[in-house]
Amino acid sequence: MEALAQRTFEDIKATLHKLGTDVVAPAAILVDQDARFPEEAFAAFREHQLLSTYIPQEFGGDGLSISQICELCRILGSYCGSTAMIFAMHQIQVACIVHHAGGSEYFRQFMARIHSEQLLLASATTEIGVGGDLRSSICHVDVADDGNFTLEKKAPVISYALNADAILVTCRTNAEAPASDQVQVVLNKGQYELEPISGWDTMGFRGTCSSGFVIKGTGHKDQIQPMPFSQILAHSMHPVSHLTWGSLWTGLAQGAVNKARQSVRDMMRRSNELPQITATRLAELDEVMFSMKGGLFSALEEYQDILDSGNLFRAEKYGFSIQVNNVKTRCSEMIVDIISRAMLIVGIGGYRNDGKYSLCRELRDAYGAALMVNNDRIRGHNATMQVAIRES
Amino acid sequence: MSMDRIRAIVAQTVKLSKDISDISDNDDLYSLGLTSLTTVNLMLSIEDEFDIEFDDNMLSRQTFESITSLAEAIDELQD
């Protein structure tokens, strides 16, 4: 255990690659086929304490930077999109706590528990009636005089709700509060009931098991994040979501490019000849990949700089918000483009559901990227900010 | 004075959940009904009223979140 505390980022990456090859990739096919939670992957992540990589060292975690977390998401993305997505969604919730709740004794202990118990955190922001508008809630937290609260939310999509150890729920601060006056509340397993309202038989990201539930919970007011949700969203959830998602999509796309390259090599080995167009397509594919990574890395660098400066208010600037939104809209569309191009190179082997060059799961997963917080909605926000700014 | 002019613009451009007279200078306008869309309307009206132009650097939630923060921004731009 002590050795783990001192492991370097290189050690962590090596562990993740090993688990990717030995555990995550072999399970990916059945996880997708059966739309089931990637249990074996998360059992291995817990064993190797990978759920607390972003928890600061004072609470037992590795204290990695956001750039390093994004790199882990990217690595996982090349092995299994669903596993990577769950890992990323967990890290987003962890970041919201690490960045904003350090002043609360409850959350300090919670951070220590995320490490010692390797808790997996899920999120319920989407709500029936407001859809994907993160900044509006219908439900509210009802705090009684004794400090205990009740909370009920109709959530049409909560990824891995049944496998999580805690769910962070956004809601209005009280019964009278306007829709935008929100807080984020932690509900620990045992404190909530989940009443199923819809299943998750989807085209892709099937392993995320993002079914719908009415969640009914109780707890103590200490479990309410002290900072208004608007600020947690602007300073952390928004940038961290788009950057971790962009990273895992980049990994998923890179995995497809690698398959295409491998298939071209095999083609050459077999016939000693390569159609010129195939090599050209491979070169073009790498160009799109280059743009995808370039946009992601420049925004990531800026956010890392904001975090390092300690002034998270910089993340509220329109210029930065637009950039982070561009990461989401562009990466989520380029991933479909890249995997489609890879399929053209691989040919029928990529179109097959089986075989080592199959790109079907990757392509199906890729189509989900534009929908998780709909790109139209994000472009709507960008459109408004574009009117205000003078230069991008 | 400028506080009243700001209040008048806020009342005009933002669909507030309370009457403007019940809102204090430091209340968070975003939790009272200000949205990203209406922020732009608010910004443009203030630019017209005070004959100023907001610097890109000032374009963030923080600048628009309360009557006080708007007054500070206007002061800074008028200097």
Ligand SMILES: Cc1cc2nc3c(=O)[nH]c(=O)nc-3n(C[C@H](O)[C@H](O)[C@H](O)COP(=O)(O)OP(=O)(O)OC[C@H]3O[C@@H](n4cnc5c(N)ncnc54)[C@H](O)[C@@H]3O)c2cc1C
């Ligand atoms: C794999 C995956 C996992 C997810 N996991 C979770 C999770 O764990 N927790 C969670 O809370 N949510 C989760 N979500 C939900 C996700 O984040 C979105 O909030 C949700 O998909 C939005 O649902 P919607 O498309 O029905 O609604 P909307 O976003 O409301 O979109 C519906 C339609 O309305 C249009 N539209 C609506 N409003 C606007 C607007 N203002 N501007 C422009 N267009 C608009 C859109 O273009 C679209 O056509 C997940 C989604 C996916 C795909």
